[in-house]
Amino acid sequence: MRDFTIALYTKFLNVLSQQAYTFQTLSGFLKKPKEKVIILRNDVDKLPQNSLQFARIQNKMGIAGTYYFRVLPQSYNEKIIKEISELGHEIGYHYETMDTCKGNVDKAYEEFCRNLEKFREIASIVTICMHGSPFSKYDNRAIWEKYDYKKLEIIGEPYFDFDFNKVLYITDTGRRWNGNKVSIRDKVMQTSLQKQYHFKSTADIINKVDALPNQMMLTFHPQRWSNNYFEWFKELVIQSAKNQIKRVIVK
Numbered sequence: 001m002r003d004f005t006i007a008l009y010t011k012f013l014n015v016l017s018q019q020a021y022t023f024q025t026l027s028g029f030l031k032k033p034k035e036k037v038i039i040l041r042n043d044v045d046k047l048p049q050n051s052l053q054f055a056r057i058q059n060k061m062g063i064a065g066t067y068y069f070r071v072l073p074q075s076y077n078e079k080i081i082k083e084i085s086e087l088g089h090e091i092g093y094h095y096e097t098m099d100t101c102k103g104n105v106d107k108a109y110e111e112f113c114r115n116l117e118k119f120r121e122i123a124s125i126v127t128i129c130m131h132g133s134p135f136s137k138y139d140n141r142a143i144w145e146k147y148d149y150k151k152l153e154i155i156g157e158p159y160f161d162f163d164f165n166k167v168l169y170i171t172d173t174g175r176r177w178n179g180n181k182v183s184i185r186d187k188v189m190q191t192s193l194q195k196q197y198h199f200k201s202t203a204d205i206i207n208k209v210d211a212l213p214n215q216m217m218l219t220f221h222p223q224r225w226s227n228n229y230f231e232w233f234k235e236l237v238i239q240s241a242k243n244q245i246k247r248v249i250v251k
Helices: 006-018 026-031 048-060 078-086 105-120 140-145 202-207 229-250
Strands: 022-024 037-044 066-069 090-095 128-130 168-171 215-220
Touching: 006 048, 006 202, 022 026, 026 037, 026 090, 037 048, 048 066, 048 078, 066 078, 078 090, 090 105, 105 140
Parallel strands: 022 037, 037 066, 037 215, 066 090, 090 128, 168 215
Antiparallel strands: none
């Protein structure tokens, strides 16, 4: 079976459910973490209709996740954001204002606040997550070196508020599950827990599901997943090229 298809994604969730994992949003875990749990994060970098498809699949399975939307046109779609929220999922802001404001932290904060209020006109927003902006020299998390997002009634940001000594972080960044070496910012500290697990494919994770820890954050980019062969192949080519560029940047 080809990797990064909707069919395999659905199978993946079913396998995890069969292993007695429950699923929580990021805010749900921060408020009251369950013992054996998947924290289900979805970064909507583009193609929001793919995220809606994910949200509908999860809803049919009785699963709730968190969807982080950017403000840029390729991600932001009010109708889709509202529908995903109405399906019982959490909506979050996928911020990148240090990038869009060229490193000016005060302007970045002002823009962040405006965008946050824009999202809050559609759905309740209590968690945020930085967009990696891999080809930018600015780290969007740097805004919090001066400002405090918790003063904005934000309870959490995954790169600051989760203990990755206890929670295994797995992401499909770069359209691969072992992309840590080519990821610029979408990665966490390599704790002893993180170093224990390495996966080459979705099937690899499924085959090793019995050995997975009790608490995991799974980060998906729904744009990467498709049953349509043309869309699937296009994403494969684009991400492969981007990974080569990121590999050079990392080195």
